[in-house]
Amino acid sequence: MDFDPILLSRLQFAFTISFHILFPTLTIGLASYLAVLEGLWLKTGRGEFKHHYHFWAKIFALSFGMGVVSGIVLSYEFGTNFSHFSEAAGNVVGPLMTYEVLTAFFMEAGFLGVMLFGWQRVGPKLHFFSTLMVALGTMASAFWILSANSWMHTPQGAELIDGVFYPVSWWEIVFNPSFPYRLAHMLLASMLTTAFFVAAVSAWYLLRDRERGFAKLSLKMAVLTAALAAPVQILVGDMHGLNVLEHQPMKVAAMEGRWETMEGAPLLLFAIPDQEAQTNHFEVGIPKMASLILKHELDAEVLGLKEVAPEDQPRMSIVFWSFRVMVGIGTLMLLLSWLAVWKLRGGRLYQSRWLLTALSWSAPAGFIATLAGWYVAEVGRQPWLVNGLYRTAEGASNLPAADILWSLISFVVVYSIIFAAFLYYLLLVIRRGPEVHDDEEPVLRPEGPAHPAFMPVEDD
């Protein structure tokens, strides 16, 4: 069989990075949540916060481990599968990744041990400091990797000479035009994903009439966070979209399913894009809405994908549908979280079975929306690796297709195994609930079952 080694390398990178991003999305949010919980515990002295900390820390540890092992793979995959890109852009992205290691990875890893295993070995203040450093580390990591990734979307501050990028201004490289929007968008995505994950677990307990005191507090914190973050996320997403329109208009054309440049363009709700025929089938749209949203004018001209030659176009169907999945989930998140907050008054939320059921099903929502958003961004950048300057096909290593096929299959098998195990243990931790600890704790986890004084006091 004949396989295209470039396509295989792209598939492998897409698979491994999609797998990886699920875990940081949760751990960025959970680390901050843990820091808030521990801060509240230290401030108020109320044991229930520490009790919550212990439970969510277990889930954090599981996810963090998955993020670490799948992240290391990525830091080497640039070289193994995209060696020409590494040579061409190492001058620019290498230093950004070095800063990520120095300011984020070491900090997370260095303080994680104390955070998880150090309760009996350090005082509460130093422990809180460790949690804060881990939370800060997760955000520093997002900062640098999104800076590097954004530079590939909106490159500036570097010159391309003989196929190699040479930095001119590091300030311009780090703070490239799309970076602030994309960083804010990703951090908010993490908060929302985590909030809905926490809300789902809590709602599940309430539906089963378990851990009521525990679940009510975490559900309340989660839906309040989500209700605040959801509208901000929609606003940031819109600003980001306008930034994309300015720098990557073809990505926006693909997101909106528009082939022809037109005035008074409709907002398509449904369409089946056909790349070969360069047209859509079964279009359903709202007239003039796209022009209004993008240019704030009913008859404004917006560009279509046919502005560029077919070989310079991204795959419209993937971008178009991923965008709709993301926006759809985002809208549902807004509605669900506001409804939940509305019902918080008088505690009606804790009795509303249908709303709790909806919340309990929303655990994967943030992960799916985040993945869909990344597909919009990354597939929408194609066929460029560095937008407008360097093609994806130029960046791949010259490897035998059989080698990459072998490694791709291995990744699919290995990641499936560990993902199944992760889900199994995640559900196990959730099913056991906050009162029960692991069958047998490692020797360095001296923190036994929750101290009676730390049990939630109030209940129904």
Place this chain on the structure above:
Amino acid sequence: MFELTYLWAAVIALGVVVYVILDGFDLGIGIIFFFQPRIRHRDVMMSSIAPMWDGNETWMILGGAGLLAAFPKAYALLLSTLYIPILLMLLALVFRGVAFEFRFKTNRHRLAWGVAFSVGSTIAAFCQGAILGTVVHGIPVVDGEYVGGSFGWLTPFSVFTGLAVMTGYVMLGATWLIMKTVGDLQAWSYRVAKRVLPLWLLMIAGVSVWTALSAEPIAERWFSLPNFYFLSQVPMITTAIAGFTWWNLYHSNQRAPFYLTIGLFVLSFAGLIISIWPYIVPRVLTFEQAASAPSSQLFSFIGVAIFLPFVIGYTIISYRVFRGKVDQADAYH
């Protein structure tokens, strides 16, 4: 900016040697995991490294990212050339890493995750040694592209270096356990270290001689005059430290064997640098040829200069927090 290139060469060397030492004892413990028959002791072995393994592995990412930032040509050439052993190592490290979280969650799958931990550690250690051997031996490159084929890395020499690195890691793991445990497990660790030390020393000697004979320039580096007068100190000091390690093991000292084993690693690494200098990819790319733009080296070196001291500081603090014996309970069982 030649000075920066050499400063960066030093940073990469530091990253590699710290990684090899720190993750070396983690992987070593993984390799000997199933030679320890008692489950209770295996738990202690794994617990002794549970708070640190993640930080230890981060040094490998520093090596990778630093190489990309400072020597992108070497990063691109080495990683795409060594595709199979590197991906095999990464997959093995995936199993090794998740085992820490999963193994303690239930009793039912304890054995399976023990296997993941041990086999993962063993394969990762072997691949690291084989990668080292392949690089030292020389990579066939024509016009900047590798021409050695998918399995060009698998040679008798690289298999031998793979086994040598595994043996060295076992020595690190066993002496770490001597320091961190008591009772039965400690006695067992002494026995492992005593058995492995002579084997490892033979392998170090074997790799050294084989390397020197493998390429004319390396032999000349070591044996020409006046180099010989200075460089012969390296094997002599190594021999002295090896003897001292032996003596400490037989006098049941608890900490010295670990630190002396680190010393042996550092010396072996020094010997390696002497053999390949000034090449980062032997006889293909020198450090200067592989260097990134001066501005890239400068910008990233500023980060290293500011943050690496902090990293070293809190790493030391973290080790101090978890200092002492792992499981006191072991003593009264």
